[in-house]
Amino acid sequence: MNNIYLVGFMGTGKSTIARRLQKFLPFQIVEMDEAIERVEAMTIPEIFEKKGEEGFRKAESQLLAIIAKEKNQIISCGGGIVLKPENIAIMKESGTVVRLTSSAETIFERVNRNNNRPLVKGKGLSDIQKMISDREKYYADAADIVVDSGEQSPDEVASEIVKQLALAGRLN
């Protein structure tokens, strides 16, 4: 199916780019973190607090399996969706995985602005750098297309994604 899964580390701009992409494509947006919050009737920090990371990951995978049954969606995924190979398999079977990248400095600046990401709360730049490098292989495994979202404007990033999707014959 033709879903577009936006993946990438926290703070790479997945939600912003999802909205910009919608200008180019007549697709629905699915915000996975928001959907998990609705299903669980808790905020992300509350889910981590009450159910742990494992409980969150379980809810995330269950939701992905449901979302993947539909088509014509731009799905803004939580940054850790790639940590389970079965999630990557579901995304690849049901669409194209677009990875957004940004420098650790840019990510650090962005994630520092709010408090709703338990895994990076109170972390310094070097912790973030380590997390990014620990996760590199997972993002690399998942990605069909890679676009840098650190330097360009959201419109430029969105049009670059559309260009690459078209070039790869993945817009049908």
Ligand code: S3P
């Ligand atoms: C996470 C990323 C978050 C959210 C949760 C865990 C991660 O989503 O799903 O806090 O493990 O990278 P964003 O990437 O939208 O911040």
